[in-house]
Amino acid sequence: MKKIIYYVNIFLFYSFLGFLFESVVTNSFFNSGVLRGPWTFIYGIAILIIILVDKFLKQFKLKKGLEIIIFYVMITIILALVEYSAGMLILKIFHVIYWDYTNLTFNYGPFIALEISLLWGLLATFINYIGRVFIDKLVVKIPVYVTIILVIFFGIDVIVTFF
Numbered sequence: 001m002k003k004i005i006y007y008v009n010i011f012l013f014y015s016f017l018g019f020l021f022e023s024v025v026t027n028s029f030f031n032s033g034v035l036r037g038p039w040t041f042i043y044g045i046a047i048l049i050i051i052l053v054d055k056f057l058k059q060f061k062l063k064k065g066l067e068i069i070i071f072y073v074m075i076t077i078i079l080a081l082v083e084y085s086a087g088m089l090i091l092k093i094f095h096v097i098y099w100d101y102t103n104l105t106f107n108y109g110p111f112i113a114l115e116i117s118l119l120w121g122l123l124a125t126f127i128n129y130i131g132r133v134f135i136d137k138l139v140v141k142i143p144v145y146v147t148i149i150l151v152i153f154f155g156i157d158v159i160v161t162f163f
Contacts, residue, residue: 005147009139010051011044012150018043033098034090037157042086049078050128068129075128076121080112083120087111 018040023029033040053075057067088111090098101107106114127135 005144006140007048007051008151009142009147010047010136011041012039012147012154013044013135013139013142014047015039015041015044015154018046034094035154035157035161037153039154039157041154042082046079046082046124047127049082050075050124050132053078054128068125071128072121072125075124076117079120079124080117083117084108084112 016039019033019038021043022033022040033042035041053071057071057074060067062070087097087099090096097110100110101113101116102110104113104115
């Protein structure tokens with residue numbers, strides 16, 4: 001149960017950080033994604049994928065430098081696929097394009113571009129090998145009742161958005 005709470009908290013925490021990041025980037029505090037609340041859940045999904053890829057690689061007991069390089073390549077490709085899939089789903093469901101990379105040199109339609117994917121890979125690698133150490137210490141201190149309240153608000157937001 002403790003692990004489930006941890007993953008839920010990680011998901012919500014990074015979804016909130018994603019909301020803040022997108023709010024700063026777009027200069028729009030109230031419109032940073034699909035949901036109405038203060039979370040951009042693709043960032044929550046991304047951190048769960050980052051954790052899974054990290055766990056997968058740890059089992060091979062590689063030298064740290066090699067592990068980081070392989071992690072970077074894998075996560076860059078995976079997150080590009082997630083970003084593309086998310087963009088396509090949002091377009092199909094909501095008929096909206098929330099990000100558009102067609103002005104970048106190495107784009108593949110509006111949803112992914114090599115330049116951005118390489119940056120996401122760097123950010124994910126930084127978060128995995130440096131940032132998570134600090135954020136995990138914060139996340140494990142979140143009381144269960146706060147998690148439950150946040151899950152309820154998140155669930156209501158999902159229901160209001162999709163139905």
